[in-house]
Amino acid sequence: MDQSLLTLAQQTRTAAQKLGVLDLPKRNGALTAIAAALETNKSRIVAANQADCAAAEKAGIAPALYARLQLGESKLDAAIAGIHDLAKLGDPLGHLQIHRELDEALVLKRVTCPLGVLGIIFEARPEALIQITSLAIKSGNGVILKGGKEALQSCTVLTEIIKEALENTAVSADAVTLLTTREEIKTLLSLDKYVDLIIPRGSNSFVQYVQQNTNIPVLGHADGICHIYIDKAADLSKAIPIVVDAKTHYPAACNAIETLLVNAEVAADFLPQIALSLQAKNVELRGDAATQSIIEVKAATEEDWQTEYSDLVLAIKVVNNLEAAIAHINTYGSKHTDGIITEDQRAAQTFLNEVNAAGVYHNCSTRFADGFRYGFGAEVGISTQTLPPRGPVGLEGLVTYKYHLVGNGQIAATYTGNNAKPFTHLDL
Structure with a gap:
């Protein structure tokens, strides 16, 4: 040594x-x-x-x-x-x-x-x-x-x-x-x-x-594989700036998103808009087959769902419903921070309850996962x-x-046996 x-x-x-x-x-x-x-x-x-x-x-x-x-x-x-x-x-x-x-x-x-x-x-x-x-x-x-x-x-x-x-x-x-x-x-x-x-x-x-x-x-924590899910009830005018911020504000941070999940019902409307906004920030997009049928992007592979890029790269997947989004996150996420964009309070609460992560967010950027922003002054790290x-x-x-215990000569034997004295257990 x-x-x-x-x-x-x-x-x-x-x-x-x-x-x-x-x-x-x-x-x-x-x-x-x-x-x-x-x-x-x-x-x-x-x-x-x-x-x-x-x-x-x-x-x-x-x-x-x-x-x-x-x-x-x-x-x-x-x-x-x-x-x-x-x-x-x-x-x-x-x-x-x-x-x-x-x-x-x-x-x-x-x-x-x-x-x-x-x-x-x-x-x-x-x-x-x-x-x-x-x-x-x-x-x-x-x-x-x-x-x-x-x-x-x-x-x-x-x-x-x-x-x-x-x-x-x-x-x-x-x-x-x-x-x-x-x-x-x-x-x-x-x-x-x-x-x-x-x-x-x-x-x-x-x-x-x-x-x-x-x-x-x-x-x-080892990885920061964070997600945002765009629900079918999402306000897309909120969703676009949130996603752009979560990916591009500081892409090297562990709380930047690496995968974007989009409900199939809004994909045709949302994907062209978000692609335009992200590509304007030089983000390389990769998508599953459903995404590729709507916008022109590179093909995403199984490896993309489990990769922390820490860079201007984003994987996109179209999912059928909220349950599929939660299942994807709980399979591939790193339990760091994941968010949902929706105006449906019941869907939001389901997401908050069922996603297994240290931080689960509704209608805001994952970039808020930070000790300083939480009012802790700072942080020594993020635990997943x-x-x-x-x-x-x-x-x-x-x-x-x-545990501080202060007595006046008491012994444990007094409180055991046939003639045991009872504890008061009174909260002061």
Whole structure:
């Protein structure tokens, strides 16, 4: 085992233990200091990111990954705004979830507390480092970060700025640790004594690798195969801008749609209109036989229904009814985010109830699946697992709870046997 990384993990855990008991004003003070430092060092951050982008472009990086790698002033401003929003949110720690008298002078409390140390592994997207670190501090957790090699300069500079900002706060700079080599990932995955949760953000194969090579709990999603279904009762004037936004607003995002399902009753009217709007945005369309009989597009294959393009490519399928749309989504979807466009409230409710996804939407773009847009301040990632936390993971997904039981000499034997004393079980 890499002893230097082991030492860093021990330092992060020690710092996390101290961070977890700081009051809210001190944790918020650290967030404010980080936001100010990022604002002051914008030019330094952008320059480092431009160097990363130039190197990545020269190396032939995929367009979708390149889009995620870019950190211009607008993305940076949004990340800084996210920190300020996060500071305004309530304290996720110390919430009293259960307050119950078991018997006189024997009182049970369930209280929220930090997880401990988070291990976050992510590709590109250097602004994710800002969001994750901010969420970790607000929720009282230490964090060990490993960004992709393509974002090394950006992540290094961001971490330096954040750690410098923390030097003048109550939060130890050791609560934030950056790993810089691929070899360190294997060691990180073995540190179950020091790391409480791993959140991988990357390709399907990488997430599976992480899940198969660690005893640490893993939270995350592998694919973002999102759908929109155009129902027979859809208002097409709403549907067109929603679909265009969901595909083209940021095609590299995991909440962009990859498949469009269209009810057969409106296909002849809707498909020519949406094709015109999408092709104006340079979207390559692929369709099943029914789609091809209405508009001129490439043939879609079975592989298209299970592909996350992360690019300006969209697969289209004509379906006979709502049930067929739901069946397709539940077969090929990744349980991320799926939407229906309809004016039929009963159809909408059926879709919302029966589609198995972390996010199910009615008459709006799937691009709203985001911690910042949900008012979480930011997110550490999106979870597509069924167990909570699910969907965009903000503060509430980074805390657990403890049971506090306070008595006055009681013993369990008093409450067992033939003459057992009964519990009062009175909620206070």
